[in-house]
Amino acid sequence: MKxxxxxxxxxxxxxxxxxxFNVSDSLGFKAVVETAKDLDVPVIVGVSEKERDFIGLEEVxxxxxxxxxxxxxxxxxxxxxxxxxxxxAAIDAGVDSIVVDGADKTFAENIALTKxxxxxxxxxxxxxxxxxxxxxIGKSSKVIxxxxxxxxxxxxxxxxxxxxxxxxxxxxxxxxxxxxxxxxVKTGNPKLNIERIGEIHKAVGIPLVLHGxxxxxxxxxxxxxxxxxxxxxxxxxxRVAYKEGIExxxxxxxxxxxxxxxxxxxxxxxxxxxxxxxxxxL
Ligand code: 13P
Numbered sequence: 001m002k003x004x005x006x007x008x009x010x011x012x013x014x015x016x017x018x019x020x021f022n023v024s025d026s027l028g029f030k031a032v033v034e035t036a037k038d039l040d041v042p043v044i045v046g047v048s049e050k051e052r053d054f055i056g057l058e059e060v061x062x063x064x065x066x067x068x069x070x071x072x073x074x075x076x077x078x079x080x081x082x083x084x085x086x087x088x089a090a091i092d093a094g095v096d097s098i099v100v101d102g103a104d105k106t107f108a109e110n111i112a113l114t115k116x117x118x119x120x121x122x123x124x125x126x127x128x129x130x131x132x133x134x135x136x137i138g139k140s141s142k143v144i145x146x147x148x149x150x151x152x153x154x155x156x157x158x159x160x161x162x163x164x165x166x167x168x169x170x171x172x173x174x175x176x177x178x179x180x181x182x183x184x185v186k187t188g189n190p191k192l193n194i195e196r197i198g199e200i201h202k203a204v205g206i207p208l209v210l211h212g213x214x215x216x217x218x219x220x221x222x223x224x225x226x227x228x229x230x231x232x233x234x235x236x237x238x239r240v241a242y243k244e245g246i247e248x249x250x251x252x253x254x255x256x257x258x259x260x261x262x263x264x265x266x267x268x269x270x271x272x273x274x275x276x277x278x279x280x281x282l
Pocket of ligand 1: 022046079080140141142181182183184210211212213214233234235236237
């Protein structure tokens with residue numbers, strides 16, 4: 001089995017992006033892993049702080065390890081981590097990667113927190129990938145009326161800040177703000193700033209991560225991957241699919257959970273499949 005670092009190198013070589021899908025429970029996990037297996041592509045299962053509180057951190061790490069023993073290139077990411085304590089707990093539990101989210105802190109505070117996490121991760125296992133974020137893109141994976149407060153063209157990441165941030169922190173991956181926002185905006189998600197992605201990529205020389213993948217147009221994804229995005233996060237789209245699927249399942253008279261919940265898994269799989277095909281150029 002490949003390490004996540006090796007898979008990132010592979011993605012760079014192939015000029016594709018690895019799909020990252022957030023889950024809250026074992027059904028989400030099942031949908032992600034079975035779809036990636038079917039398409040024979042690597043995949044990352046993401047759990048933010050609240051998601052890992054729900055599914056259980058040790059539990060989800062164990063699920064991913066078992067899948068890997070079955071020859072699948074599946075990795076577990078501790079998504080959006082806001083404190084050193086939570087980061088240490090995730091690293092101690094055995095995650096493959098961690099996202100330090102200091103995007104709404106000051107630049108100096110963000111650097112300080114990210115640096116501390118990098119140092120802790122390196123002291124534990126040099127294979128752990130640490131991702132940093134600069135530029136606020138909102139916080140919630142839900143369907144929203146308008147752009148999240150505090151997100152504008154001015155909050156997009158500046159390539160010079162990105163260069164300094166990467167140099168100061170020693171992160172492996174950078175998640176910038178380039179027109180992407182968390183959630184599906186009812187009036188339409190903004191277009192990605194492809195030129196800015198290219199400039200940031202050139203300035204930092206490490207792979208870039210696109211958060212807030214829900215609601216982005218296919219053509220924008222293709223261009224973003226060409227410009228240096230190597231990992232893409234999707235959450236809201238699978239949350240919506242899961243809920244609608246379960247609502248459908250509950251309309252039947254079935255009482256076995258594996259029957260009335262199955263529609264939820266099926267709907268999540270449809271979304272994950274289309275995204276993985278696009279990200280992997282299939
Ligand atoms: P969306 O909810 O917009 O897909 O964003 C997900 C994400 O970036 C998780 O880290």
